[in-house]
Amino acid sequence: MRLILLGPPGAGKGTQAKRLQESRGLVQLSTGDMLRAAVASGSPLGQQAKRVMEAGELMPDEIIIDMIAERVDQQDCRNGFVLDGFPRTTRQAAALDEMLKRKNASLDAVIELAVDEAALIERISGRFSCAKCGAGYHEKFQRPKKDGVCDVCGSTEFVRRKDDNATTVAARLEAYRNQTAPILPYYEERGLLRRVDGMADVDEVTRQIEDVLASL
Numbered sequence: 479m480r481l482i483l484l485g486p487p488g489a490g491k492g493t494q495a496k497r498l499q500e501s502r503g504l505v506q507l508s509t510g511d512m513l514r515a516a517v518a519s520g521s522p523l524g525q526q527a528k529r530v531m532e533a534g535e536l537m538p539d540e541i542i543i544d545m546i547a548e549r550v551d552q553q554d555c556r557n558g559f560v561l562d563g564f565p566r567t568t569r570q571a572a573a574l575d576e577m578l579k580r581k582n583a584s585l586d587a588v589i590e591l592a593v594d595e596a597a598l599i600e601r602i603s604g605r606f607s608c609a610k611c612g613a614g615y616h617e618k619f620q621r622p623k624k625d626g627v628c629d630v631c632g633s634t635e636f637v638r639r640k641d642d643n644a645t646t647v648a649a650r651l652e653a654y655r656n657q658t659a660p661i662l663p664y665y666e667e668r669g670l671l672r673r674v675d676g677m678a679d680v681d682e683v684t685r686q687i688e689d690v691l692a693s694l
């Protein structure tokens with residue numbers, strides 16, 4: 479199965495993609511995570527990504543398209559994947575179609591997580607993750623079972639993303655409105671778009687996604 483999770487920053491794409499990876503063995507392909515790994519490596523690409531991400535802008539299409547094209551060719555993606563944060567522009571959407579066509583493959587669904595902007599700010603400002611294993615948490619909505627200890631690996635070190643500040647979040651939302659939201663009609667016209675209520679709690683969103691997948 480090949481899926482796209484679409485939605486603005488903080489909509490819950492990463493949270494739900496991880497769950498789909500665990501429950502269905504779909505590989506989570508997060509362009510944001512790939513770029514953060516490049517930043518951590520200090521490579522020239524990482525240095526560029528750091529500037530762009532901290533400004534809340536989008537990386538150039540050709541860099542992102544090459545990154546995804548290389549990744550979907552890898553063996554572990556053969557049984558399916560869930561795209562989290564890609565495509566983000568009409569050019570990326572068209573490039574994904576080309577990529578899949580070359581492989582004689584197609585998308586099964588594009589799932590939009592619909593959320594109010596006010597909720598996004600609260601979600602993003604409360605987000606943190608485990609410094610060791612990357613498990614994601616939220617101060618209010620998804621606290622570790624034991625305060626200060628990661629549920630998954632037991633680490634006591636947590637980190638926050640540099641781009642989760644008010645100025646950058648405003649720029650990220652604007653990039654979503656101007657560059658990413660326009661791809662929704664592209665998928666709607668092709669009968670691929672399914673909407674779920676991203677305002678519901680995490681388990682309910684997962685249930686709605688499972689309903690969508692069961693209906694395919």
Ligand code: AP5
Binds near residue numbers: 485537538620
């Ligand atoms: P990226 O890492 O993709 O960030 P984003 O799209 O801004 O999305 P987020 O990761 O902030 O949110 P999410 O929807 O995954 O929500 P999450 O599950 O974490 O991209 C970062 C940057 O990289 C971009 O700004 C751009 O510069 C660059 N980039 C990436 N891809 C690119 C591309 N294709 N082209 C060009 N540039 C690109 O949830 C958020 C919080 O809310 C968490 O704390 C979670 O616990 C909580 N939460 C989740 N669901 C719920 C719920 N239902 N109820 C309550 N709380 C919830």
